[in-house]
Amino acid sequence: MSTATPVTTPPLKAEKISTAGVAKKRLSSPWASIAAIVIAVLWTLPTFGLLVSSFRPEREIKTTGWWTFFSDPTTTFENYSKVFGEEGGVNLAAFFVNSLIICIPSVLIPMSIAALSAYAFAWIKFPGRNVLFLMIFALQIVPLQVTLIPLLKIFVSIDITGTFWTLWLSHATFALPLAIYLLHNFMREIPAGLIEAARVDGAGHVSIFFKVMLPLLTPALAAFGIFQFLWVWNDLLVALVFAGGGDEVAPITLQLANLSGTRGTAWHLLSAGAFVSIIVPVTVFLLLQRYFVRGLLAGSVKG
Amino acid sequence: MFNTASTTPEKILQMLAALLLFAAVMGVILFIAGRFGGKRGDKVVAYLYLLPAVLMLAVGLVYPGLRTIYQSFFDAAGSSFIGFDNYGTIFSDKDQLTVLRNTVFWVVVTPFVATAIGLVYAILVDKSRFESFAKALIFLPMSISFVAAGVIWKFVYEYRPDQGNVKQIGLVNQLIVWLGGKPIQLLIETPLNTFLLIIVMIWIQAGFAMTILSAAIKAIPDDIIEAARLDGVNAWSMFRKITLPSVQPTVVVVLTTIGIGTLKVFDIVRTMTGGNFETSVIANEFYRQTFNADNQGLGAALAVLLFVLVIPIVIYNIRSLRRSEAS
Known part of the structure; x- marks a missing residue:
C-alpha cells in the first residue's frame, strides 16, 4: 500500500531478449x-x-x-x-441493484473531491502544503477497522443508519488518501509550461483545472475509478457494519456471505450466486485491464 | 431523501439526488474559487479546493481513529477505564493467543509463497506466445471478491462422510479418495484448516505479485542481458545474478504490500469458517468481539493492534524504497 513501485513499463515494440527469456x-x-x-x-x-x-x-x-x-x-x-427470484428467499436481483447503487456515487464522489485536492497540492503554493500532504499520505495506512465503530455512532446521531448514505460517505472518505496521492503524482508530471502559459493568458485556477488538467487526467481517473469500483463492489466489512442484512441497502457480497453462513451446503444456490456476484467485476476487469494494471503499478492497495 | 429507499426506482432516485446534491456543493466551491485571482487569491483557492477532502478525512478517519484508540482503554461496555487490560487479554487469553498465532501464520506464509509463485510464473510466461492470456488467468482472482473466492474454495474443500455409496463432491477429498486415502473434514481439522484458508489468499495475491514483477523484469536493460549472454551465463545464474538483483527492490514492495493486505484479511475467514475451529485472525476477531460478543473495549484494542502492526511494515517499505532510489 501507499508506496510507489519502482517499475516502469517499457514500450513493447521490438522483440527483445530478456533475462527471463534467456x-x-x-x-x-x-x-x-x-x-x-x-x-x-x-x-x-x-x-x-x-x-x-x-x-x-x-x-x-x-x-x-x-x-x-x-x-x-x-x-x-x-x-x-x-x-x-424472490421465492427462493435469496433475491439476488435486489442485492445486485444495491451493489450498483452503492458503487456509482462511491466512485464519483471521491474521484472529484480528490481531483480538486490533488490539483491544489500539485499546482498552487500555499502555507502548510507539504505538511498537509504528508498527513494525508500517511492516512493511507489507517486500517478501516479502527474507524468503524465511532463512524457508526456518528451515523446513528445524525440518523442516517440503514441508508445508502452511510456507505457512500464512508467509502468516499476511505478512498480519499489513496486517490489524492495517485492523482497528485500524475498531475506533477504534467509540464509546468502548460499551466504557466494558461495563467499568462489570464486563466484562473478553475478554468485551468477544467480546460488543461481534466482532459490530461483521464487515464489516471480511469485507473483510480476501476480500483475504487472493484474495491467497493467486493467489499464485505463496511457493508456488514453499516448496511444491515435486509435487501434495502445490503450489497451482493453480503447476501452471498450470509448464504454461505446459513445455507453452507446449498451448493446449487451458492454456485450460481457466486457467479452472479463476480460477473460485473470480471467484466470490468477484462475490459479495462490496461488501466487497472497501470493503477497497480502507480501505487497501492488500500484497506 | 435521507430515508431508507425500498423499491428500485426509489433507490435510483435517491442516488441521483445524492449525486445532484454533491454536484451542487462542488459547484458552489468552484464558483467561489472562480472569484479569487492573483497571488493572494491563490491561497484561498487552494484552501477551498482542499476543504471537502480535509473535512471528510477529519470527521471520517482521524476522529474515529483517535476515538477507537481512546476506547481501547475501556471495558466491554465502554464505561469504565481499565488501562491496558484489553491489550493484556489479547496477549494472555488462550483464544486470543490462537488468534495471534494464526495471524502470524497468515502474514509469514502468504507474502512469500504468493510472491515466489508470481515471480516464477512471470518469468515462465515472459515473451511466450500466450503471455497476456496466461497472465489474465492468474490475475482474474484478483478482481473478484474475497467472499466469492471463499465460496469457490469452500467447494474445493467440501467433505462428504466416508460411507459406502456417498461420493465426494469436493475436488481435494476426491483426489484423496482416488489416491486411496480417507476423506478429511478439511475445514475442521486444526491447524490444517488455517493453512487451507491461507491458500485462498495466495491464490488471490499471486496475480498481483506476477503483474508488478513482470513489469520489473521487462524493465531490466537489454545491454546487461546481452552482455551476460555473450559471457555464456547459464539460466540459473542469469536468474540469481541478474534477474533477482534487478527486481529485488520490487520484490520487497510486493512482499510488504501483500503482508499488509494479509494482516487485515477478514472476508475469507468469515465466509469459509466464520472464525470457528481455531481459524480466527485479528481482523475477524475484531468483528466478532465488537458485534457478536459485545465487547467494545477488546474490539477496539484489536483494531488498534492491527494499526500498530501495519506501521513497521510500512516504515520498512519506505526505507527500502529510499535506499533503492538512492543507489
Missing part, C-alpha cells in the same frame, strides 16, 4: 511450459469447477462431483432463476 530458453522450454501450464490449471480449476456446478441440477451437484459432468452432462438454468 532463463527460459536455457531451462529447455518443455519443462518451463509444463510448469507454467500446471500453475495456470491449478489457478483456474477451482473457479471452473464451481462454474460447471452452477449449471448442474441441484440433486446432481449434491450427489456427484462436478467432474462427472463430462461423462454425464445434464444442464439447467434453474439455479440461476432460483437465486434471482
Whole structure:
C-alpha cells in the first residue's frame, strides 16, 4: 500500500531478449511450459469447477462431483432463476441493484473531491502544503477497522443508519488518501509550461483545472475509478457494519456471505450466486485491464 | 431523501439526488474559487479546493481513529477505564493467543509463497506466445471478491462422510479418495484448516505479485542481458545474478504490500469458517468481539493492534524504497 513501485513499463515494440527469456530458453522450454501450464490449471480449476456446478441440477451437484459432468452432462438454468427470484428467499436481483447503487456515487464522489485536492497540492503554493500532504499520505495506512465503530455512532446521531448514505460517505472518505496521492503524482508530471502559459493568458485556477488538467487526467481517473469500483463492489466489512442484512441497502457480497453462513451446503444456490456476484467485476476487469494494471503499478492497495 | 429507499426506482432516485446534491456543493466551491485571482487569491483557492477532502478525512478517519484508540482503554461496555487490560487479554487469553498465532501464520506464509509463485510464473510466461492470456488467468482472482473466492474454495474443500455409496463432491477429498486415502473434514481439522484458508489468499495475491514483477523484469536493460549472454551465463545464474538483483527492490514492495493486505484479511475467514475451529485472525476477531460478543473495549484494542502492526511494515517499505532510489 501507499508506496510507489519502482517499475516502469517499457514500450513493447521490438522483440527483445530478456533475462527471463534467456532463463527460459536455457531451462529447455518443455519443462518451463509444463510448469507454467500446471500453475495456470491449478489457478483456474477451482473457479471452473464451481462454474460447471452452477449449471448442474441441484440433486446432481449434491450427489456427484462436478467432474462427472463430462461423462454425464445434464444442464439447467434453474439455479440461476432460483437465486434471482424472490421465492427462493435469496433475491439476488435486489442485492445486485444495491451493489450498483452503492458503487456509482462511491466512485464519483471521491474521484472529484480528490481531483480538486490533488490539483491544489500539485499546482498552487500555499502555507502548510507539504505538511498537509504528508498527513494525508500517511492516512493511507489507517486500517478501516479502527474507524468503524465511532463512524457508526456518528451515523446513528445524525440518523442516517440503514441508508445508502452511510456507505457512500464512508467509502468516499476511505478512498480519499489513496486517490489524492495517485492523482497528485500524475498531475506533477504534467509540464509546468502548460499551466504557466494558461495563467499568462489570464486563466484562473478553475478554468485551468477544467480546460488543461481534466482532459490530461483521464487515464489516471480511469485507473483510480476501476480500483475504487472493484474495491467497493467486493467489499464485505463496511457493508456488514453499516448496511444491515435486509435487501434495502445490503450489497451482493453480503447476501452471498450470509448464504454461505446459513445455507453452507446449498451448493446449487451458492454456485450460481457466486457467479452472479463476480460477473460485473470480471467484466470490468477484462475490459479495462490496461488501466487497472497501470493503477497497480502507480501505487497501492488500500484497506 | 435521507430515508431508507425500498423499491428500485426509489433507490435510483435517491442516488441521483445524492449525486445532484454533491454536484451542487462542488459547484458552489468552484464558483467561489472562480472569484479569487492573483497571488493572494491563490491561497484561498487552494484552501477551498482542499476543504471537502480535509473535512471528510477529519470527521471520517482521524476522529474515529483517535476515538477507537481512546476506547481501547475501556471495558466491554465502554464505561469504565481499565488501562491496558484489553491489550493484556489479547496477549494472555488462550483464544486470543490462537488468534495471534494464526495471524502470524497468515502474514509469514502468504507474502512469500504468493510472491515466489508470481515471480516464477512471470518469468515462465515472459515473451511466450500466450503471455497476456496466461497472465489474465492468474490475475482474474484478483478482481473478484474475497467472499466469492471463499465460496469457490469452500467447494474445493467440501467433505462428504466416508460411507459406502456417498461420493465426494469436493475436488481435494476426491483426489484423496482416488489416491486411496480417507476423506478429511478439511475445514475442521486444526491447524490444517488455517493453512487451507491461507491458500485462498495466495491464490488471490499471486496475480498481483506476477503483474508488478513482470513489469520489473521487462524493465531490466537489454545491454546487461546481452552482455551476460555473450559471457555464456547459464539460466540459473542469469536468474540469481541478474534477474533477482534487478527486481529485488520490487520484490520487497510486493512482499510488504501483500503482508499488509494479509494482516487485515477478514472476508475469507468469515465466509469459509466464520472464525470457528481455531481459524480466527485479528481482523475477524475484531468483528466478532465488537458485534457478536459485545465487547467494545477488546474490539477496539484489536483494531488498534492491527494499526500498530501495519506501521513497521510500512516504515520498512519506505526505507527500502529510499535506499533503492538512492543507489
